[in-house]
Amino acid sequence: MEKINNVTEFIFWGLSQSPEVEGVCLVVFSFFYTVILLGNLLIMLTVCLGNLFKSPMYFFLNYLSFVDICYSSVTAPKMIADLLKKKKTISYVGCMLQLFGGHFLGCTEIFILTVMAYDRYVAICKPLHYMTIMDWGRCNKMLLGTWVGGFLHSLIQVALVVQLPFCGPNEIDHYFCDVHPLLKLACTDTYFVGVVVTANSGTIALGSFVILLISYTIILVSLRKQSAEGRRKALSTCGSHIAVVIIFFVPCTFMYMRPDTTFSEDKVVTVFYTIVTPMLNPLIYTLRNAEVKNAMKKLWGRNVFLEVKGT
Structure with missing residues (x-):
């Protein structure tokens, strides 16, 4: 069957058809996106300037923040700009690029979260x-693997x-x-494509989620052998990781571990893993992590001291 493509652009219905709701969404999501940019940039600066890069955990956290900025930027700016428009359009090429990104x-974020769970397990x-296990050679290979895995997955989609x-x-x-x-707009039978999409995206989302739950269960069980101080520190770190995992993976699994169907709730669900999770990551990792908070205090204290000294 010859491919016929008469579509040069797509029209989004957006989050809501109500101008009043769209006005509220404009304010809320503009705030969320600003928090995503500033929060994740703050973590990256803290890791780089606070000498935390020597720790594999913060090495991966730095790249998680970078991916969060890029990931949210694929959808959030376009969505915010569309809230100001009556007709929300995107070119066919732009749509494919947005899908790929x-x-x-x-x-890539899924794989980085999995690697971070492995780091905490070790x-x-x-x-x-x-x-010995988390040497820099292995860390760099695992990081490269997350990018290559994300690229191959997206290429298939x-x-x-x-x-x-x-x-x-x-x-x-x-x-x-x-x-x-x-897939709903394609003028051909998409059953086979839907099955492959579910096998690809669904397996990655659900499989990684199960692996993460098992790894954190093993970690929590092993904490019984730790001292009270060791348990407190480990629970503080793992608690933040588990919170991120649940907020990100539950909506993701709901979206992709199912047949080729869409629901009215899909738009609300996708907001969680495209915008809410990238926004919460900086808050969770800073408010629940004493080492990051101390590094931030030292950096801010040093900058304030230099400013006062220079005046």
Whole structure:
């Protein structure tokens, strides 16, 4: 069957059809995106300038913050700008790029969170061998693996969608380009593509979620052998990781571990892992982590001292 593509642009329905609701969303999500940028940049500056880079945990945290900024920037600026428009459009090429960027960075974040869980497992369960297991060569290889894995996953998703014919309609009941809404618009049978998408995205989301839950369960069980101070520090660190994992993976699994169907709740659910999680990451990792807070205090104290000394 020859591919017929009469669609040169797609029209988003957006988060709501109500101007009043859109006005509220504009204020709320503009604030959220500002917090994402400032919060994650603050973590990156703290890790780099606060001499925390020598620790594998903060090495990966730094890249998690970088991915959060990039991941949210794939959808948030366009969504915020569209809230000011009556007609929300995106070109076909722009839609494919947004699809690629969202899945590339989203999958990379999943793999980074998995690597961070492995780092905590080694630090708590095998402390005497930590520096040997988590040496810099291995850390760099694992980081490279997260990027390569995210790229390959996204390449498969886009390849599946690009080969589909779109001959109208071109209206997407969403605020950004994602696989399931696009499959609904294709003028051909998409059952097989839907199965492959579920096998690809769903397996990564659910599989990583299960691995993370098992690893943190093992960590929590092993804490019984630790001292009271050791348990407190480990629980503080792992608690923040577990909170991020639940907020990110539960909506993700709901979206992709299912057949080729869409629900009216999908737009609200996707907000959690595209905007809310990148916003909460800096708050969770700073407010629940004494080492990061101390590094921030030292940096701010040093900067204030230099400013006072220079006046």
